[in-house]
Amino acid sequence: MKRWTRKTTLVTSVVTVGALVAACGAGGSREEDSGDGGASDVGITESSIKIGAHFPLTGVAAPGYSEIPTGMEAYFDYVNANGGVHGRKIELVVRDDGYNPTNTSQVTNELVLKDEIFAMVGGLGTPTHAAVVDFLNAEKVPDLFVSSGSIQWGDAPEEKPYTFGWQPDYEIEGKIIGQYIAENMPDAKVGLFLQDDDLGVDSEKGVRQYLDDQIVAVERYTSGNTDVAPQIAALKAKGADLVLAFNTPSYTALSQLISMKLNYKPKWFYSNIGSDPMLVGSLLSKFSEGAVEGASPLDGVLTTEYIAGVDSPDDPWVQLWQKAWDEHGGKGELTNYRVYGMAKAYTFVQALMAAGPDPTRDGIVEAVEQMGPVPGPELAPFRFSEDSHMGISGMQVVELKGGASDPLTPVLVTDTGDAPIEEDNSGAADDAPPASGIPEVEPAG
């Protein structure tokens, strides 16, 4: 009797537990179909649009770059104060990734899954953004206007249909610089000073199309390693009298300081991202502990430009940025990084308008592809189409004089690969913003 009870207890409990477990679950097989229709306007309400971005707000990459989102916010506030886009106010959520891809991955999870942003706008950095680009495309989140000139954002729209570049990519910058040197300094012995990632790889590819025979030395540095004396000394030893440098602003300051120490005086040509005179000037005085003041060492340095900066206060776009910054900016002056942020914000507002009164995630992607030439702060038109998500198509070569830039060429446009370099005749460099300061774009399609 007793044994029987025990057995029943055992059997009953097993059955009960089993039933409980089964009752918790579906107890059946899963249906394969899991389409998610209708959820395509995440982050949009009647009165607001929430977008997000990852930027280095703290850490080594923060100086300069952390100002970009403040510029974006100031311009969005300006638009919001003037009624928003189709009656909706734009809300930008910025998360700090400290320029560490592990953090980028985490904050992007937070932006997409928790904050439920409509789109990522202007996420900064090549290694950082590369960590999340597949995730954003898998989640079908528009990944607009990445703040990096790597060609990987725009050269394969079939693999990354939701990702768009913005600034001219490093390859066309290399091509335009290469052609300028080949035509104007055919006897120069060229040394390359490259950051050892897409920045260096893509731009070297562009430069070599025009300058292969003139290059006497190629030196690379790793971002994060602040000792570049061996590289500069090698450039000097190989007799380079013109150095093309594709590097970030800190390395412009470092390379200037070290060449001063080595008494090495070549002609310098810095790519756009490394040549902001204000930031480089402040970095120079910081690194040299006050021995070098201001941006005077950058006088006579060649660089490129694709949007007008704070050194041309008469430019109608810069006047708009100044107005927006005075009315809605936070602490500090208008800087070129804030101008960059505002110009990018302007492009996003254009895209949002093109997406129509009821924007969807797929809709805005299509709208950017079909937007066509619209007046904007960029000196050359965008290349956006169904086949290319590359950003601005060109730039002009300028010489820095007393912290301001003096154009040496008209705006030159081209594309990656063997596309020829041509003078831009679209008039993109001569347009001005509407009086309201808010773009006027008709819905596409």
Add this chain to the structure above:
Amino acid sequence: MSVATRVPAPLAKALGRISSSTLLRHLLFALFGLVIVILVLESTDQFRNAQFASMAYLGIAAGGLTVLTGLNGQLSLGHGAFMAIGAYTTALFFQDSEPPLPVVGVLIVATVVTLIVGAAVGVAAARLHGPYIAGATLALAVAVPGIALFFSDTLGGEQGLNVLVPDIPDWFANVVFFITANEVSTSKYIGYIGWLCLLATFVLLANLSRSRVGRVWRAVRDDEVAAEIAGINLGRARVLAFVVSAACAGLAGAVMAMAVRITAPSGFSLTLSLTLLTAVVLGGLGSLLGALIGAALLTFLPQVVTGVGHDAGLSDLQAAELAPLVYGLTMVLVILLAPAGIVGSIRGAWRRRKESA
């Protein structure tokens, strides 16, 4: 009052058998843990799932480190380097959409590769003492990310390697659906992988620390001379502890690669190694539960604090700067108020109360 007076005899016998067998007890704990993991992962959203995956890999690595530092007394500042080795091994396997091995296989290979490297380093470390081990492992933490830069063609250089997480296997999705009636998202899938790895690791580590091996490690930690006189081979014990700990870090790195979806040198800076040590110290040296609590603090504290800062109306920059501040204060407070770590101090207080009662 013994258990047997209340509970029917067969059950008591079963309970007795479980509590007397270390393995069974730990397995029971793990089973209990598994139920909680399923409940938590199923009832939280995708973002939390992803955070739990981060907590899992930090927990695995911190668990390994707490065994090395807490039980064997070797201070390693280089566990980030072992995570890098595990992560890069995993990333190399997950370059195509059709990896040559299933996930479990990749996890095992990553662990074994790290184990071999750990053995080599461990042999060297066993000859060193105290601060010198810390110095040597520190050098490792600085040097290993450099390897990825040097072999930038295969290891992706500064930009790192993207990790394509393989599709969720159908049988897995079906099992989860059968039990929970929920679909499996990728972040949940990685959450499950992370926590299954964590449970398996912790069962093994807990068993090891309760066994003869663990006693030997403690003996070496407490008094080398006494241990040697008792016939313990100091070097062998040290190397073994180091190898086990490195293998854990390798597994953690493998999970990390899948959770982060990229493996780049900037993710394995010295900060990562120090972060692991912080997790161990916060939670309580030598305690696996402490390592888990430390990992939870490291995962959730910065994000929650930044969120609170945002809600309180701080600017993005201020909110971002608030996280390290609060984190630092927590660290200072724990060291001041609970010098044995959170778990260590609670356990100490509990014991004192029991003794005085």
